[in-house]
Amino acid sequence: MAEMVNVAVDAMGGDNAPMETVKGAVEAVNEDKRIRVFLVGIEPVIREELKKYSYDEARLEVVHASEVIETAEPPVMAIRRKKDSSIVKCMNLVKDGECDALVSAGSTGAVLVGGQVIVGRIKGVERPPLAPIIPNVKGISLLLDCGANVDARPSQLVQFAKMGSVYMESVIGVKNPRVGLVNIGVEEEKGNALTKETYPLLQNCPEINFIGNVEARDIAAGAADVLVCEAFVGNVVLKMLEGVSGALVGKIKEGLRESLRSKIGALLVMPALKKTLKGFSTEEYGGAPLLGLNGLVVKTHGSSKAIEIKNSILQCIAFKEQKINDKIREKIVLED
Amino acid sequence: MAEMVNVAVDAMGGDNAPMETVKGAVEAVNEDKRIRVFLVGIEPVIREELKKYSYDEARLEVVHASEVIETAEPPVMAIRRKKDSSIVKCMNLVKDGECDALVSAGSTGAVLVGGQVIVGRIKGVERPPLAPIIPNVKGISLLLDCGANVDARPSQLVQFAKMGSVYMESVIGVKNPRVGLVNIGVEEEKGNALTKETYPLLQNCPEINFIGNVEARDIAAGAADVLVCEAFVGNVVLKMLEGVSGALVGKIKEGLRESLRSKIGALLVMPALKKTLKGFSTEEYGGAPLLGLNGLVVKTHGSSKAIEIKNSILQCIAFKEQKINDKIREKIVLED
Numbered sequence: 001m002a003e004m005v006n007v008a009v010d011a012m013g014g015d016n017a018p019m020e021t022v023k024g025a026v027e028a029v030n031e032d033k034r035i036r037v038f039l040v041g042i043e044p045v046i047r048e049e050l051k052k053y054s055y056d057e058a059r060l061e062v063v064h065a066s067e068v069i070e071t072a073e074p075p076v077m078a079i080r081r082k083k084d085s086s087i088v089k090c091m092n093l094v095k096d097g098e099c100d101a102l103v104s105a106g107s108t109g110a111v112l113v114g115g116q117v118i119v120g121r122i123k124g125v126e127r128p129p130l131a132p133i134i135p136n137v138k139g140i141s142l143l144l145d146c147g148a149n150v151d152a153r154p155s156q157l158v159q160f161a162k163m164g165s166v167y168m169e170s171v172i173g174v175k176n177p178r179v180g181l182v183n184i185g186v187e188e189e190k191g192n193a194l195t196k197e198t199y200p201l202l203q204n205c206p207e208i209n210f211i212g213n214v215e216a217r218d219i220a221a222g223a224a225d226v227l228v229c230e231a232f233v234g235n236v237v238l239k240m241l242e243g244v245s246g247a248l249v250g251k252i253k254e255g256l257r258e259s260l261r262s263k264i265g266a267l268l269v270m271p272a273l274k275k276t277l278k279g280f281s282t283e284e285y286g287g288a289p290l291l292g293l294n295g296l297v298v299k300t301h302g303s304s305k306a307i308e309i310k311n312s313i314l315q316c317i318a319f320k321e322q323k324i325n326d327k328i329r330e331k332i333v334l335e336d
Numbered sequence: 337m338a339e340m341v342n343v344a345v346d347a348m349g350g351d352n353a354p355m356e357t358v359k360g361a362v363e364a365v366n367e368d369k370r371i372r373v374f375l376v377g378i379e380p381v382i383r384e385e386l387k388k389y390s391y392d393e394a395r396l397e398v399v400h401a402s403e404v405i406e407t408a409e410p411p412v413m414a415i416r417r418k419k420d421s422s423i424v425k426c427m428n429l430v431k432d433g434e435c436d437a438l439v440s441a442g443s444t445g446a447v448l449v450g451g452q453v454i455v456g457r458i459k460g461v462e463r464p465p466l467a468p469i470i471p472n473v474k475g476i477s478l479l480l481d482c483g484a485n486v487d488a489r490p491s492q493l494v495q496f497a498k499m500g501s502v503y504m505e506s507v508i509g510v511k512n513p514r515v516g517l518v519n520i521g522v523e524e525e526k527g528n529a530l531t532k533e534t535y536p537l538l539q540n541c542p543e544i545n546f547i548g549n550v551e552a553r554d555i556a557a558g559a560a561d562v563l564v565c566e567a568f569v570g571n572v573v574l575k576m577l578e579g580v581s582g583a584l585v586g587k588i589k590e591g592l593r594e595s596l597r598s599k600i601g602a603l604l605v606m607p608a609l610k611k612t613l614k615g616f617s618t619e620e621y622g623g624a625p626l627l628g629l630n631g632l633v634v635k636t637h638g639s640s641k642a643i644e645i646k647n648s649i650l651q652c653i654a655f656k657e658q659k660i661n662d663k664i665r666e667k668i669v670l671e672d
Contacts, residue, residue, distance in 0.1 A: 137583045150520070150528040184486070184571040192486040192568050216575035220583035232528050233572055235520040239552035240576035247473045247556035248584055248616060255612030256605055265604025272598035276591030280584060 004036045004059075005320045007313050008090040008099040011041030012068045013106025014304050018042075021105060022049040024309025029055050031310065034317055038063050038093055041086045065089040071302065075109030079117060087111060091118035094295035101296035101316040103287060105304040112148050115290045115297040122325060124332040125292035127152065129160045130231075130299060131167065132288035134241055135280050136222035142168050142177075145231040146238050146288065152230035154198040157181070158205060162331040163291040164226040165208045170322035171289075171315065180214030180224030182233055187213070194230060202228070207331055216240075249277055287312035289319070292328060296320075340372045340395075341656045343649050344426040344435040347377030348404045349442025350640050354378075357441060358385040360645025365391050367646065370653055374429055376401050377422045401425040407638065411445030415453060423447065427454035430631035437632035437652040439623060441640040448484050451626045451633040458661060460668040461628035463488065465496045466567075466635060467503065468624035470577055471616050472558035478504050478513075481567040482574050482624065488566035490534040493517070494541060498667040499627040500562040501544045506658035507625075507651065516550030516560030518569055523549070530566060538564070543667055552576075585613055623648035625655070628664060632656075 009025045011018045018041060025037045036059040039046050043064040050062070067085040069078045082088060090102040091114040104111050112130065121128055129145035144160045145152065152160075161179045168177040181202060183191045188199050190213060202210045214223045219237060229237065252273075256266035287300030287308065296319045298312045318324075345361045347354045354377060361373045372395040375382050379400040386398070403421040405414045418424060423442050427450040429435040438455075440447050448466065457464055465481035480496045481488065488496075497515045504513040517538060519527045524535050526549060538546045550559045555573060565573065588609075592602035623636030623644065632655045634648045654660075 137587050182572070184568055184575075215579075216572040217579040217582075219576065220579045232520055233569070236518070236552040236569055236572050237576060239520075240555065240573060241580055243553040243556045244577055244580040245584060246553075248581060251473050251612050251616060252588070252609065255608045258608045258611075262605045262608035265601040265606075265608075268601025269592055269598045269605055270601075272591045272594045272601075273588065275594075276587050280587060 003034075003320070005034050005101070005317050006036045006038065006099040007316050008038045008040055008063075008093040008102040009309065009313065010086045010090050010102065010104035010106050011039045011046050012065070012086040013104040014300070014302050016303065016305060017105065018045055018049050020304060020306045021309050022046060023053070023306035024304070025060065025313065026050070026053040026055050027306055027310040028313035029059050032314060032317065033059075035059065035313060037061070037313065038099060040065050040089045040093070041068070042066065063089060063093070069107050069110045071107045073107065073110070075107060075113040078107070078110050079114045087114055088118065091115070094119050094297070099295070100320045101298060103298045103300060103309060103312045103316070105300045105302055105309065108299055109148060111297060111299045112290065115293050119293045119295050119297055122292050122294060122329055122332065125328070126156045126159055128290050128292035129163065130288050130290050131164060132238060133172070133286065134238065136220050138222035140172070141219070141222065141225055141227050142172070143227045143229075143234055143237060144291070145229070146234040147231045147290070150230060150232040152194065154194060154201055157194070157198045157228050157230065158201045159292070159332060161202055161205065161208050161210070161226065161228045163328050164228065166324055166327045166331060167289060167291060168225050170324055170327065171318045174225050176209050177225035178211045179208045179226045179228060180211055182216065182219070182227055182229035182237065183213035184215065185213065186215060245277075245280060286315040294325070296324070339370075339656070341370050341437070341653050342372045342374065342435040343652050344374045344376055344399075344429040344438040345645065345649065346422045346426050346438065346440035346442050347375045347382050348401070348422040349440045350636070350638050352639065352641060353441065354381055354385050356640060356642045357645050358382060359389070360640070360642035361396065361649065362386070362389040362391045363642055363646040364649035365395050368650060368653065369395075371395065371649060373397070373649065374399050374435060376425045376429070377404075378402065399425060399429070405443050405446045407443045409443065409446070411443060411449040414443070414446050415450045423450055424454065427451070430455050430633070435631070436656045437634065439634045439636060439645060439648045439652070441636045441638055441645065444635055444638075445484060447633060447635045448626065451629050455629045455631050455633055458628050458630060458665055458668065461664070462495055463492045464626050464628035465499065466624050466626050467500060468574060469508070469622065470574065472556050474558035476508070477555070477558065477561055477563050478508070479563045479565075479570055479574060480627070481565065482570040483567045483626070486566060486568040488530070490530060490537055493530070493534045493564050493566065494537050495628070495668060497538055497541065497544050497546070497562065497564045499664050500564065502660055502663045502667060503625060503627060504561050506660055506663065507654045510561050512545050513561035514547045515544045515562045515564060516547055518552065518555070518563055518565035518573065519549035520551065521549065522551060581613075581616060622651040630661070632660070
């Protein structure tokens with residue numbers, strides 16, 4: 001029998017909690033027998049939601065947490081003070097080895113801080129990157145780092161490349177993933193001090209499939225499977241992707257209402273259009289893993305619906321079965 | 337009578353030279369009597385193109401330049417060695433005061449280097465930013481810096497904000513333009529060392545209308561009229577905008593061909609769709625000015641067609657008549 005994958009789910013995190021978080025957890029339990037979920041949050045609230053569903057009770061536990069960390073709270077303070085919050089309790093379940101992973105749609109800052117402070121880094125990992133999956137016209141890419149710590153060092157970017165490659169290959173299933181360094185030109189000598197120093201380090205790294213610099217223009221076209229950059233740039237890439245898609249789609253919809261002719265046409269094209277745009281939405285994919293920790297921490301969108309929570313929970317199976325952290329340990333230790 | 341605006345046009349620069357550059361120059365001369373163009377490049381080639389058109393010969397001169405700088409050439413070397421290239425000759429026409437401005441679709445690097453080395457900076461300007469106009473759903477914004485010099489200092493970003501405000505107000509006609517600092521969060525304390533240091537400087541700058549940090553997500557929605565950032569970030573913003581629009585449009589067109597129903601609908605919506613997308617294309621606007629030089633240097637897309645060349649030439653009228661450089665001098669001197 002396969003080993004169980006124990007996942008702590010922050011039932012109180014995100015705009016649609018606890019309704020969608022509980023629903024997503026139940027769906028994950030019902031979809032895969034290897035999943036056991038610990039729903040963490042205010043117990044009576046969670047119990048009330050759970051009444052709506054039927055599921056294998058042996059694989060869904062409720063863990064009471066009396067406090068909730070709000071998105072606006074300063075993360076370091078919140079993690080330190082709210083010991084009985086759903087996020088801190090999820091983190092402790094992973095730290096204590098009761099859970100393999102945790103999934104939260106709550107405060108990004110608190111998840112990033114809690115991951116580092118409570119769950120802790122794998123020995124040798126300088127900085128754990130937040131690595132969202134982003135859509136491109138051919139499929140998906142992993143973009144790292146999109147975390148809160150900007151101004152990274154070259155050695156950290158090399159670690160991002162290694163950890164991203166392991167994740168993309170073993171969890172997402174992309175063989176020999178192409179690693180690109182996000183830069184302002186494709187030539188080796190282009191860029192800022194950070195990219196110029198990082199380029200040769202990546203080139204001389206035998207464990208990854210480095211394909212060189214990738215310009216931002218080519219990201220949406222799918223130029224690389226693993227996109228490496230420091231967090232300020234990663235944030236700009238991610239948010240431009242979301243912002244431009246959103247603005248353009250709004251503009252197109254507005255344009256289609258312009259004339260009777262286009263209105264009739266819009267009725268005919270809408271199903272195809274919706275399908276296309278769905279594939280290009282950043283919210284259609286599972287959450288973003290925070291890599292390099294002693295356990296898997298997955299941050300999903302604040303606006304997550306049940307489907308994203310469910311996908312993020314199921315993602316933890318491959319993470320455990322493929323022994324991602326052992327592989328990361330190997331790659332990082334090899335370097336030192 | 338209004339004073340003439342003398343514009344040097346690099347006839348040999350860009351993918352569509354000399355056909356589109358010559359055509360754009362002729363169209364500008366025919367559209368506005370204040371324009372006099374100096375078409376710079378290989379004379380017999382230009383003369384041959386000019387045969388296709390009729391125009392006021394008193395306002396269109398051909399200046400022979402025997403050399404052409406290719407896009408792939410290292411810019412500093414090219415500017416130094418190819419003294420008889422069309423770009424260098426255009427630069428010299430501006431430097432010597434024979435022309436007020438120059439327009440080139442040629443090598444970006446050579447234009448940036450030539451602008452600084454030959455045309456020269458306005459006294460007090462630390463770094464001349466390349467400032468493309470980018471579309472948003474409500475209109476347009478000016479994004480600066482998108483040049484080749486990355487790792488800017490806070491004081492340079494403040495100058496970008498001032499110069500960008502002058503350009504946006506006096507050339508583009510946006511009253512009291514809203515200046516935003518491109519950042520990874522809206523709160524003052526967010527960002528990297530550069531944005532954290534720059535924020536209070538912008539806030540304490542009485543000559544601009546600073547509205548705070550702008551997240552990349554909100555750029556396409558039109559959150560600010562003048563977007564200030566260092567060149568690496570500017571480059572990522574600009575190219576994400578181009579890349580995501582391009583990829584999404586391609587994906588939508590592909591999606592519309594999926595079924596008979598959507599194919600019929602596509603025929604009906606295409607005119608409206610094309611109109612919408614045209615307004616969101618970065619190529620629909622004039623070229624990007626390199627601000628803070630002793631004269632106006634405008635870089636247009638390498639793929640420029642006649643319309644972009646023409647618009648870029650016409651843009652020089654407002655630049656001269658509104659005395660942009662006097663205004664920049666005032667603002668920069670005020671600071672010192």
